[in-house]
Structure formats: C-alpha cells, structure tokens
Amino acid sequence: MERRILTFMIGKSCDYDEVNDIYLYDFDDGYYHFYKDVIDYPDADIYVVWSRRGPGKTYSFLRYMVDSEQFFIYMKRTNDDVELLCTGASNPDMKIDTDPFVPLNRDFGWNIKPHLIDKGIAGFYHCDEEGKPIGAPIGLIVSLNRVSKVKGSDMSKASWICFDEFVPQATEVVRRKEGETFLNFVMTVMRDKIKRGQRLRLALFANSEEISTPVTNELEIVDDMAELAFRKQSHHYNHERGMLLHYITQQEIPLTKDELHSGMYRLMRGTGWAQKAFFGEFANNDFSNVKKLSIKNMQCLHKIHYKSKDMYIYRRPSDGMYYMCSSQGPFSYEWDLNKENHQKLFFIDHGQELRVECIEDKMKFEKYSMYDLIMNYRKIFAV
Numbered sequence: 143m144e145r146r147i148l149t150f151m152i153g154k155s156c157d158y159d160e161v162n163d164i165y166l167y168d169f170d171d172g173y174y175h176f177y178k179d180v181i182d183y184p185d186a187d188i189y190v191v192w193s194r195r196g197p198g199k200t201y202s203f204l205r206y207m208v209d210s211e212q213f214f215i216y217m218k219r220t221n222d223d224v225e226l227l228c229t230g231a232s233n234p235d236m237k238i239d240t241d242p243f244v245p246l247n248r249d250f251g252w253n254i255k256p257h258l259i260d261k262g263i264a265g266f267y268h269c270d271e272e273g274k275p276i277g278a279p280i281g282l283i284v285s286l287n288r289v290s291k292v293k294g295s296d297m298s299k300a301s302w303i304c305f306d307e308f309v310p311q312a313t314e315v316v317r318r319k320e321g322e323t324f325l326n327f328v329m330t331v332m333r334d335k336i337k338r339g340q341r342l343r344l345a346l347f348a349n350s351e352e353i354s355t356p357v358t359n360e361l362e363i364v365d366d367m368a369e370l371a372f373r374k375q376s377h378h379y380n381h382e383r384g385m386l387l388h389y390i391t392q393q394e395i396p397l398t399k400d401e402l403h404s405g406m407y408r409l410m411r412g413t414g415w416a417q418k419a420f421f422g423e424f425a426n427n428d429f430s431n432v433k434k435l436s437i438k439n440m441q442c443l444h445k446i447h448y449k450s451k452d453m454y455i456y457r458r459p460s461d462g463m464y465y466m467c468s469s470q471g472p473f474s475y476e477w478d479l480n481k482e483n484h485q486k487l488f489f490i491d492h493g494q495e496l497r498v499e500c501i502e503d504k505m506k507f508e509k510y511s512m513y514d515l516i517m518n519y520r521k522i523f524a525v
Contacts, residue, residue: 174390176202176345177209183379186386188344190363192309193390199347200242200306207281207302208252214281214302215331216242217324219310221262224285228258242306254280262288286320289327298334302343303327308357309348318524321360354514359522362449363387368510372429431500432510435465442471444492446515448479453512455496464499466516467508479515485523493519 169178174197179189191199207214218224226240243254243266257275258264265279282297305324310316317323332342346357353371358364363385366378370389378387440456447453454473456465477488496516499505507513515522 172395173198174202174395177206179386179388180206183386185381185384186343186379187341187384188346189386189388190346190361190367191388191390192348192350192367193395194392195349197390197395199390200304201245203304203345203347204242204246205250208246208254211280212301213299214304215297215300216266216281216283217303217305217327218283218285219287219307219314219316219320221285221287224262224264224283224288225258227283228256228264256283260288284327286317286323286327289323289330297331298338298340300331300342301340302345303331304345304347305357306347307349308346309351309355311351316356318356318522320356321358322356324357325360353510354518359511359514362511364511364514365509368429368432372432428513429510431503431505431513432507434508435463435467435506437465437467437469437471440465440471442473443475445470445473445476446479446488447477448515453515462504464496464505465507466505466512469508479523486525489519489523489525493525 169175174191174193176189176191176199179186179191183189193199204216206212218227227242229240241256243252243256247253253269253271253273254266255269255273255275256264256266259282262285264283265275266281266283267275267279268277269275282300308324328342328344335342350371353367354364358367366380366387367389370376370378370387374391374393376389376391376394379385380387437456439460440458442454442456444455445452446455451468452470453466453468454471456467456471457463458465475492478484479488493516496505497519500513500516505516507516519525
C-alpha cells in the first residue's frame with residue numbers, strides 16, 4: 143500500500159495526487175528509501191547506511207535529490223572513479239555504463255548524465271536527446287584525490303554531500319588519512335553555508351565489506367556499527383551528534399525469491415562471502431574477542447589515550463589473560479597514541495607482544511575499536 147508523502151519541491155519521479163497536492167511514495171516495495179530515513183530522522187545531519195548489495199541506496203538518494211530539487215555533491219574515491227562514471231555519456235556505444243543515473247533514467251524517463259568538467263570533477267546534467275548538457279549541473283561529482291584543488295571554490299550551493307562506497311573494496315588502495323581528508327572537505331563546504339545560516343547534511347553509503355576504515359575510524363563510529371551488526375538491529379540515532387546509523391538487515395529488506403533461487407546463492411550458500419554479499423554481514427571482521435570480562439583480581443598495566451578516549455589494559459596473573467577496556471585503574475605505564483613518538487614506542491615495547499596474545503586467544507576487548515587498535519596497529523599508524 144502506498145504512503146502519501148509531501149515532497150519539498152515539485153518532482154517527476156512519483157505519482158501525483160492532484161486532489162491533495164501530494165506525491166505518492168511506496169515505502170513497502172522491497173527496496174531501501176533514503177527519503178524515509180530523512181522523514182523519520184529529520185534532525186540528523188549525517189546518515190550512515192550500509193547493507194548487502196542491491197537494496198537501492200544510491201538509487202534512492204539520487205531520486206530524492208531530483209525530487210526535492212536539492213543541489214548535491216557526489217563523492218568518489220579516485221579521479222579514475224569519476225572518469226569511469228562519465229565514460230558512458232562520452233561514449234554512447236559502450237556496452238558497460240557505470241553512471242548511477244542509468245536505472246533512474248530508465249524508470250522515470252529522465253535523461254540525466256554525468257559529464258567531466260576537469261580531472262576528478264564532473265557534473266550531473268539534464269541532457270537533450272543527443273546527450274548534450276542543458277543548463278547548469280544539478281549536482282557535482284568530486285573525487286577525494288581532487289578535494290585539495292577545489293578548496294577555494296564556492297560549493298555552498300550544495301545541500302548534501304554523498305560519499306558513495308565509503309567502505310573500500312578489499313582490492314582498493316586506500317590512504318591512511320582518507321577520513322581526515324573527507325571531513326576537511328566537508329568543513330570547506332560547510333563554512334560558507336554556516337555564514338549564510340544554511341544547512342549541510344551528509345549521506346554515506348557502503349556495502350558490508352569492512353567495519354574498520356579510515357572514514358569510520360575518523361568519525362569514531364566503529365563500535366556503534368559493530369553493536370548494530372552483532373545484535374542485528376537496524377537503527378541507532380545519536381541525538382547529541384545528529385547522526386543516524388542504519389544497517390539494512392535481512393529482516394528489513396529480505397532477499398527476493400529470485401535471489402534465493404539464483405545459481406550464485408546456491409553455489410556460495412553457507413560461506414563467509416555469502417554472509418557478506420547476500421545478508422550484509424561483516425564477514426571479514428572477527429567479533430569473537432569482543433566480550434565483557436570482570437577486572438576483579440586483574441592488574442592494570444597500561445593507560446592508553448587515543449583521540450579523545452582513555453583505555454586501560456589489564457592482566458590476570460592467575461592465567462595470564464589480558465583485557466582492554468574503559469574502566470580506570472592504577473596503571474604502570476601511560477601512552478598517548480596521538481603523539482608519533484608514543485605510537486612507535488608502544489609498538490616496539492608492547493604492541494607486537496599484545497597482538498600475539500590476542501592471536502593465541504589470551505586477550506579480550508570491551509569494544510571492537512580496541513581490538514582493531516591492537517590487531518591492526520600498523521594499518522592505523524605509520525610505524
């Protein structure tokens with residue numbers, strides 16, 4: 143049954159009820175609707191959404207942008223990613239077109255295409271029958287590699303920044319400072335909008351590949367994401383930060399009969415890859431060492447300060463079990479991992495040893511981010 147929702151501006155992507163002057167959206171059509179998250183959480187400034195492949199995250203965001211006539215910035219990781227999006231528009235005879243507007247153009251009769259403006263920068267345009275742009279772009283495409291070159295540009299027209307596929311594929315090369323680069327760009331755009339009393343909101347979409355990434359670590363949302371994934375819950379809204387985390391679960395949008403009877407599902411059923419691809423689980427991440435332990439009869443060895451948090455490492459003399467948590471104790475050593483020298487000293491003196499203890503199942507963690515800090519230390523810090 144269709145739910146009637148009033149859009150912000152006149153759009154063309156949904157049925158129009160002339161009597162009530164509203165547009166009709168079907169939120170129960172088996173797909174994800176970004177617009178519903180906006181309706182349910184109107185005060186959010188950032189929406190972080192992840193799932194298996196297929197629910198329609200990018201599709202629904204772009205549809206909402208066109209419906210509401212809001213100017214947006216669509217971000218990709220590299221200059222090559224941006225160029226690849228535009229190849230279909232510049233080469234109509236290509237059999238493969240990675241333009242995200244292809245299914246939207248098909249479904250709603252639009253003719254919106256990306257056209258390259260400069261290296262790592264492009265625009266989405268309404269186009270004529272020959273594919274030539276008509277008027278100004280309705281949105282920009284910017285690569286992370288290019289943001290330093292556009293910092294001086296006025297992008298305050300944008301109401302939204304969408305970082306699509308912010309969780310990289312396993313084969314992608316990712317810069318350690320990617321999260322910081324992204325947030326610096328957001329501040330560049332936001333600065334001009336704040337002066338005008340306007341609002342900038344963020345949408346981050348990803349498939350469930352890896353929970354610990356430069357972006358999730360910089361936003362400090364790894365533990366909240368892990369909690370949702372572990373409990374198989376779909377929503378977590380942080381009122382203080384104005385942040386919605388939305389994990390599109392199998393219960394929310396089940397696999398269709400066609401997907402369940404597909405050859406690929408039959409082939410890979412029961413594998414870790416299937417849990418990731420068909421059910422949106424973080425199959426690459428090990429949550430087995432994340433559990434609550436009592437610190438009674440444990441000795442506090444280390445205090446670790448990282449970003450804005452304090453963490454403590456305990457050891458139980460009776461069996462040699464280590465435990466890392468946020469419970470304060472009388473520590474023997476103190477480390478500030480926001481400082482480069484402390485990063486290197488901790489790794490040399492204790493980091494490698496603790497990693498071995500974890501591998502040998504002799505160390506547990508209160509939060510996943512703590513586990514990640516020890517196990518993936520060299521991915522986080524340049525040591």
